[in-house]
Amino acid sequence: MRDIAATLLTLSGISHIALLWFLDIDAMSLTGALLGALYLIIGIGLYGQSRFALFMAIIVPTGGAWLALREGSMISFNLLERTQLAIALVVIVISASVLFTVRNNPSA
Numbered sequence: 001m002r003d004i005a006a007t008l009l010t011l012s013g014i015s016h017i018a019l020l021w022f023l024d025i026d027a028m029s030l031t032g033a034l035l036g037a038l039y040l041i042i043g044i045g046l047y048g049q050s051r052f053a054l055f056m057a058i059i060v061p062t063g064g065a066w067l068a069l070r071e072g073s074m075i076s077f078n079l080l081e082r083t084q085l086a087i088a089l090v091v092i093v094i095s096a097s098v099l100f101t102v103r104n105n106p107s108a
Contacts, residue, residue, distance in 0.1 A: 001047065001094050001097070001098055002046055002047075002094075002095075002098050003046075003047065003052075004094060005046055005057060005090075005091045005095050005098070006043050006044070006046035006047045007043070008043075008087050008088075008090060008091050008094075009039050009040075009042055009046060009061070010039070010040060010043030011038065011087070012036070012039050012043075012084050012087045012088065012091075013035075013036040013038070013039030013040035013042075013043055014036070014040065014051040015036070015038065015080065015083075015084060016032050016033060016035055016036025016039060017033050017036040017037065017040075018035070019032060019036075019080070020033050027065035028071065031067070034058075035064045035067075038060050038063075039060070039061070042056045042057050042060055043057075046095075051099065051102060051103075053101070054095050054098055054099040055099065057091055057095035058090070058092055058095045058096055058099065059072050061089075061091050061092050062086035062088075064088055064091055065085055065088045065089060065092075068081065068084075068085055069085075073078060
């Protein structure tokens, strides 16, 4: 499950950064690219064994989802933005369940 979360977060990070080629460069697009860079770093970290990466895979996508929902309504989101938000929510759930499992059963 951890590898699934890592792959999803890495792909989401790549898509956040790739949006710079299609959007006007403003504060929100640069914030999205920075968020994508964080997603890439955390996604790579999730391929390891660190609990810190799991914790960050919960906190950072939660902040990104909150920022996306605060800046616009779901009606105005395009398909890619909705997909990025859905991936963030899936990664949060997977990371929380893996972190819970690892904390309660260290041999897992």
